[in-house]
Structure formats: C-alpha cells, structure tokens
Amino acid sequence: xxxxxxxxxxxxxxxxxxxxxxxxxxxxxxxxxxxxxxxxxxxxxxxxxxxxxxxxxxxxxxxxxxxxxxxxxxxxxxxxxxxxxxxxxxxxxxxxxxxxxxxxxxxxxxxx
Amino acid sequence: xxxxxxxxxxxxxxxxxxxxxxxxxxxxxxxxxxxxxxxxxxxxxxxxxxxxxxxxxxxxxxxxxxxxxxxxxxxxxxxxxxxxxxxxxxxxxxxxxxxxxxxxxxxxxxx
Numbered sequence: 001x002x003x004x005x006x007x008x009x010x011x012x013x014x015x016x017x018x019x020x021x022x023x024x025x026x027x028x029x030x031x032x033x034x035x036x037x038x039x040x041x042x043x044x045x046x047x048x049x050x051x052x053x054x055x056x057x058x059x060x061x062x063x064x065x066x067x068x069x070x071x072x073x074x075x076x077x078x079x080x081x082x083x084x085x086x087x088x089x090x091x092x093x094x095x096x097x098x099x100x101x102x103x104x105x106x107x108x109x110x111x112x
Numbered sequence: 113x114x115x116x117x118x119x120x121x122x123x124x125x126x127x128x129x130x131x132x133x134x135x136x137x138x139x140x141x142x143x144x145x146x147x148x149x150x151x152x153x154x155x156x157x158x159x160x161x162x163x164x165x166x167x168x169x170x171x172x173x174x175x176x177x178x179x180x181x182x183x184x185x186x187x188x189x190x191x192x193x194x195x196x197x198x199x200x201x202x203x204x205x206x207x208x209x210x211x212x213x214x215x216x217x218x219x220x221x222x223x
Contacts, residue, residue, distance in 0.1 A: 043216035
C-alpha cells in the first residue's frame, strides 16, 4: 500500500533563504507526482507535476525533482518570500488509476 | 484563468440529514474527483468520475455517498445520512488529463 511522508512537518526560515521540502513514497511504481500549496482554510493550488519519466520540473522560483528508484521528491524554493508561507503537499498517482495519495504536508513560515 | 468552483463554502447540518455539495469543474476537462480532508489529517480520495460514470472509488465512498453530473456542467456529491465523522473539508477537482485542479472546498460541519 502506497504511503507518502513529508519531512519536516514544519519549517520556519528568514526571508531570502533557499529551502528544500522533502517527500518520500513507499512504492516506486508511480505514474506521476504533484506538488500543491494550501493556504489556511483554502483550496489546493497545483504547483508542479512531474511525470515518472522526468527528473525535474521548474516553475519560476520552484524546482521539483523526482528520484523514483529511491522513492523521493524534493521541492526547492529559491529566495523565499513571506508570501510563500503556506502548507506544501505532495501527492502521488500510482499506476492506471487516477486517485492521488497524499502526504500530510510541510507547514512553511517565511519571516520578514 | 478558468477555475473549479464549489458551493457552498460552508455547510452546517444535523446528523442524519442529507447534504449535496456542488462543484463546477473547468469546462473541457474530462475527469472529475472528490476528495476530503478531515482537520489535521491527510487529504483522502473519495471518487473519480469519467464519461458519466464512476471510474474508481475508495473504501470511504460507501452507500451513503453518491455523485452525479446532472447537466453537463455541475458535478455533485450527495451524502444521504450524515454522520459526525463526515465533518471535513470536501474538495472537488477536475483534470484534462494528468494535472488535477482543485476548487476552494466546502467545509461540512455535522452537529
């Protein structure tokens, strides 16, 4: 059964710092992995999707990497800003079905 | 930019009552989903819908739950007899193919 874990559970950094959020999954047979952002009491905003055949995806200051064989993905945020403060969730899609299996998230606080 | 919308944003109901949560997916998307997130817990998959039928459902999605696409634009989740443990944030999502786009959610409170 696929399990998704995110470490750390919470992170507080000063503005301007580069940071890495981690996501691990137990079954490497994934179809793709998606990173989301969740603001308090709000919906889930898709940030990046990495297909199982890809190693990384970039969008602006965000870079997500995928190492399927070791069951890991990282989300790199460059030059963090207070507006980046949110919970970041990763979710994997396994195989032919389309359901996403989620981690609990990393709560990020970027302090001015 | 097109968005998934959900109504209501907050629904309060008494245990045993029926509720219908509504979603308008992004037009021209083919796949539709419902997920839920109990406070402090992981997001959980409930059901996926494609070509006017359920394509997959989780163990949570028992006979108390049903989904419908009544008019080609709306996508609804019905809970027939709500329980206290149904209190959660319910998210609708749609996808053209791979990336799933989520609505803002409906917070359901069962008293």
